[in-house]
Amino acid sequence: DVKVTQSSRYLVKRTGEKVFLECVQDMDHENMFWYRQDPGLGLRLIYFSYDVKMKEKGDIPEGYSVSREKKERFSLILESASTNQTSMYLCASCSAPPYEQYFGPGTRLTVT
Amino acid sequence: LAKTTQPISMDSYEGQEVNITCSHNNIATNDYITWYQQFPSQGPRFIIQGYKTKVTNEVASLFIPADRKSSTLSLPRVSLSDTAVYYCLVGDMNTGFQKLVFGTGTRLLVSP
Numbered sequence: 001d002v003k004v005t006q007s008s009r010y011l012v013k014r015t016g017e018k019v020f021l022e023c024v025q026d027m028d029h030e031n032m033f034w035y036r037q038d039p040g041l042g043l044r045l046i047y048f049s050y051d052v053k054m055k056e057k058g059d060i061p062e063g064y065s066v067s068r069e070k071k072e073r074f075s076l077i078l079e080s081a082s083t084n085q086t087s088m089y090l091c092a093s094c095s096a097p098p099y100e101q102y103f104g105p106g107t108r109l110t111v112t
Numbered sequence: 113l114a115k116t117t118q119p120i121s122m123d124s125y126e127g128q129e130v131n132i133t134c135s136h137n138n139i140a141t142n143d144y145i146t147w148y149q150q151f152p153s154q155g156p157r158f159i160i161q162g163y164k165t166k167v168t169n170e171v172a173s174l175f176i177p178a179d180r181k182s183s184t185l186s187l188p189r190v191s192l193s194d195t196a197v198y199y200c201l202v203g204d205m206n207t208g209f210q211k212l213v214f215g216t217g218t219r220l221l222v223s224p
Contacts, residue, residue, distance in 0.1 A: 004155070031209070033209065035214075040216060041216065042199065042213075042214045042215045042216040042217055043156070043199070043214035044213070044214075045209065045213070048209045056208075056209070056210065057210075058209070058210065059213065090155050090156075091155075092155065097205070097206065098144065098146070098161045099205040100158040100161070101148075101156070101158065102158075103154075103155025103156050103157070104155050105153070105154060105155055106153070106154070106155055
């Protein structure tokens with residue numbers, strides 16, 4: 001059974017803290033994604049990666065960075081967390097067409 | 113990627129057929145149409161994908177008219193477990209994932 005796992009289901013951080021969200025997939029997928037999901041706004045793409053050490057900005061990259069040192073692992077970094085980054089963060093991966101994305105369960109991050 | 117418009121919510125009863133329409137007026141020639149389903153506290157799950165006419169799998173059917181400016185996800189004989197949010201995604205992921213936009217989705221409530 002294919003699986004995408006995220007390091008935490010719930011996370012509470014303080015404003016200004018550095019936050020790491022980790023995602024691991026076991027399907028040998030080339031492509032990995034980070035989204036945030038907010039009520040009324042749907043899913044919005046933050047960053048994605050085509051391959052190890054490759055990264056591309058999505059629709060809302062400001063305030064975030066990513067790291068992909070190994071094919072199976074894609075990390076989202078909030079250098080200095082702010083309250084407007086309180087959200088649900090979803091990681092996904094996919095391979096060749098039809099680019100069916102497999103999602104993790106999500107991390108609900110609260111920044112206080 | 114083409115912007116999509118879906119109804120915010122729909123209600124149905126068990127055993128009925130449900131049709132959810134997505135409008136994508138500026139769809140490009142190479143864009144595909146993909147639908148995802150999301151249950152509470154879970155990441156989205158791929159349902160179906162199509163380019164034109166009709167596609168059917170064990171879960172749903174996807175109807176796409178000749179002009180491709182809209183598409184309809186059809187769920188036959190829904191059950192309570194089909195209560196979820198359904199997202200329409202339009203794009204040509206062969207050329208990249210920039211601006212991947214899921215939209216706000218349609219919240220389907222199935223009642224007994």
